[in-house]
Amino acid sequence: MRSVGVVVILAVAIALSISMLIARDAVTTKINTVRASTGNTISVSPKGFFGFNGGGTPLTTTQINGLLDLSNVTAVQESLSEQLKSTQTSLTSPTPVGSLGQQFGGFGGGSTTSGGATSGSATTTTFSIPIRVIGTNSPGTAVVGGANGGGTEKLTSGTAFSPTSKADVAIVGSTLATKNKLKVGSTFSAWGTKITVVGIFNAGSTFTDSNVLMPLATVQKLAAAANEVTSATVVVNNINNVASVDKAITKKLGSAADVTSTQATVQAQLAPLNSVKTISTYTLVGSVIGAAIILLLSMLMIVRERRREVGVLKALGAPNRSIITQFISESTTFTVMGAIVGFIGGIAVSSPITSALVSASGGSTSTASTGGFVRRFAGSGFTGGGSGFTPPAGAGPGGGSFHFGAFNNTVTQLHTSAGWSTLVFAFVAAIVIAALGSTVAAATIVRIRPAEVLRSE
């Protein structure tokens, strides 16, 4: 009966350990998933800059390049977004103006002509959508990696230009290329300069495929924007360092720039999950230690109760090793039985325990009102589309916007599961617990003197 009691108590402690381990794993996985999905980049744009709507003073290449000196920064992608009015280029935008375009004809540039209307002196305004040109020093990423905010852009023909190129070359979007009958080797004019098409990309988005990518230095020169940068993406070596680099950039650039890291926002949202992780870690350690203490005390009690038996065995010539082995096998049996029952029980209760922990932690946070620990960022009002989380270099109207379209993770989506690692943990924990329990038993056994035990008869 006492043995059953010991096994039951051990099983409860081990079940608690297992459920805490599973809860911890589930929360850790969720945290890592969310953090990984936000990427390891930081977006930098001029303070108050709102794309083509204006605002702010451009950053300089010197300022941006200085960010490479910061610890944990592996790369800085710079871009300069410009618009080519119809008077500045031979290209025609594939985007139809539409009635809204006419209504906002002056917005962002276009051309206005006075026509000699037959009906009198009325002036007719014609407007064409400007061509968006992005000067970048990382064409590879911009074109292939989805960092352009337009999803997955792929080079369909030609090649990308080098990051340091100063040539009058361009990679054009497929929609723009079709509209203007461009192919690799074709030329068009921009700012009065002949530009050669070296590649054509396709992103599957009409908006993005209407853009032109050119070397940063070329755009800075042609657009008379020497040394200017309208956005930059800082790549950090590790997701865990994003927050510190974010602070360092803010400190370095001061009031000149808006520094935006999704990590900082997400970190706040993840605070409740981190809290659950901490609680489950402490409980996990506590329950393993508790189980070890339970077994230790139980074995101590058993050895003391069987002191006479130990004395008799010694008197009969049993070596300490043999007696200790017997008690170790008993404590191992208790532990293994407790581990098996506890493992099954732990798996059974892990899901409700995890939910309870998460609910308890979430209730005290402001994010609870949003229906989840991780808010869904709908991205409304931002352009750039797609599902990428990487702060885009030049995405949106002027770059620097974020889109979190797929960011709909909520706590209720936490997935608890017990894999091999949990099983291995249960096994290792059982071994540790049994070893601890047996150690004390062994030490007590060694100290028992048969003469004293038998004399007390």
Next chain:
Amino acid sequence: MLKVENLDKTFHTGAGDVRAVQNVTFDAKDGEVVAIIGASGSGKSTLLSLLGLLDAPDRGSIEIDGNQLANLDAAGRTRYRSTQVGFVFQQFNLIPNLTAKENVKLALEFAHWPKPDRDARAQAMLDMVGLDAGKADRRPAKLSGGEQQRVAIARAFAAQPQLILADEPTGSLDKSTGQKIISLLREAANQQNATVLVVTHDEKISQQADRRLEIDDGVLREIA
């Protein structure tokens, strides 16, 4: 042949030193049953502990067949107890979760008897002590006091030790059963050619021994 010379043991207690065994010298032949009588606290159990190497003497020597035992290390004492000594206790002290036969086999295991021979040897010993057939597989709790003591004697003699130390072997038994146990010890001693030292305070029991020794305040003397 057991030979004890000048054996001394003093316990240091809070109330002062207690000389439990003082300068004890005696010998006993193989197959001989020697009774040691004495009052409670006279030192007889301490003497048995010293002879069984459960305790170390402060001084003196213990020899069995010319082998000096008093200076053995812990491993040597353990080996000596498993092969050369058999214990019979007043409270039987069988292992409660083992059957009668398993208790006997335990002594054979400690004495490193060949594994295939243990079962037959244990059964032979239980037959020798007259345990009813069918009771070999019972646990001690299912046996009477007399039967338990028979099993304890079978266990003590199983590994063919040269010395049997019996501490009040009849103390927990009725007179009739006690007599039978003493007779059994005598027969076993003759059969196995082992020296048997029986500690008792029962005069009648002691009179069945070949020789009688009396211990008083740790001092041993031979009595008629």
